[in-house]
Amino acid sequence: MMESFLWGVLPYIAFTIFVGGTIFRYSKGERGWTTKSSEFLSKSDLKIAGPMFHLGLFMAFGGHVVGILVPKFVTEASGVDNHLYHLIALGGGIPAGVLFFLGFLLLMKRRFVNDCMAVNTSGMDRLIYLVLFLTIVTGCAGTLTGISGTFDYRDTISPWFRSLLMMSPDISLMETVPTVFRCHMVMWMVTAILFPFTRLVHCLSFPFEYFGRSHIVYRQK
Numbered sequence: 001m002m003e004s005f006l007w008g009v010l011p012y013i014a015f016t017i018f019v020g021g022t023i024f025r026y027s028k029g030e031r032g033w034t035t036k037s038s039e040f041l042s043k044s045d046l047k048i049a050g051p052m053f054h055l056g057l058f059m060a061f062g063g064h065v066v067g068i069l070v071p072k073f074v075t076e077a078s079g080v081d082n083h084l085y086h087l088i089a090l091g092g093g094i095p096a097g098v099l100f101f102l103g104f105l106l107l108m109k110r111r112f113v114n115d116c117m118a119v120n121t122s123g124m125d126r127l128i129y130l131v132l133f134l135t136i137v138t139g140c141a142g143t144l145t146g147i148s149g150t151f152d153y154r155d156t157i158s159p160w161f162r163s164l165l166m167m168s169p170d171i172s173l174m175e176t177v178p179t180v181f182r183c184h185m186v187m188w189m190v191t192a193i194l195f196p197f198t199r200l201v202h203c204l205s206f207p208f209e210y211f212g213r214s215h216i217v218y219r220q221k
Contacts, residue, residue: 004171008171010189049103071154
């Protein structure tokens with residue numbers, strides 16, 4: 001029963017809340033569609049943490065798109081066998097994980113160690129930081145445990161995800177998936193559920209509104 005809910009029902013609940021909640025948030029509270037810039041409270045520590053985190057994010061996202069949406073037979077037909085694909089995945093996944101995780105730790109330090117930042121951190125901010133931390137940790141742990149090549153997510157997780165997109169979830173594909181990957185799958189669904197109610201919505205403005213937005217000018221007295 002729980003397996004059916006986790007891998008056959010919860011993904012659709014997460015997707016529905018993600019899409020519906022985001023549309024509602026934008027239509028009813030567009031003024032809150034922002035990261036709530038805090039550079040006036042602490043700016044210097046963003047110079048490294050921000051680019052590191054976002055570069056790792058883009059790299060990880062790209063790897064997930066290719067690994068999950070591109071079927072295994074497609075890469076094999078293009079001449080990339082399992083061993084070569086594994087090396088390419090590790091070559092991109094490990095640097096992405098390092099940048100993503102270290103960048104996130106620096107952002108957490110900025111957010112919770114700096115007194116000015118801490119008092120301007122809401123309960124929802126704290127919750128999403130915790131959820132993102134667990135999501136990133138389980139993702140990095142999955143990458144590290146996959147170095148040996150004993151588990152190939154393209155035989156289980158990838159076709160399961162594609163079966164969700166086809167509106168015909170194959171729950172049996174998740175039966176043999178290691179615990180760390182199962183936890184990672186649950187955490188991204190929790191992230192999707194919380195997404196519309198957090199400052200994370202600002203990422204949907206990229207690249208259309210992001211590059212055309214007005215700069216926020218801070219002047220010292």
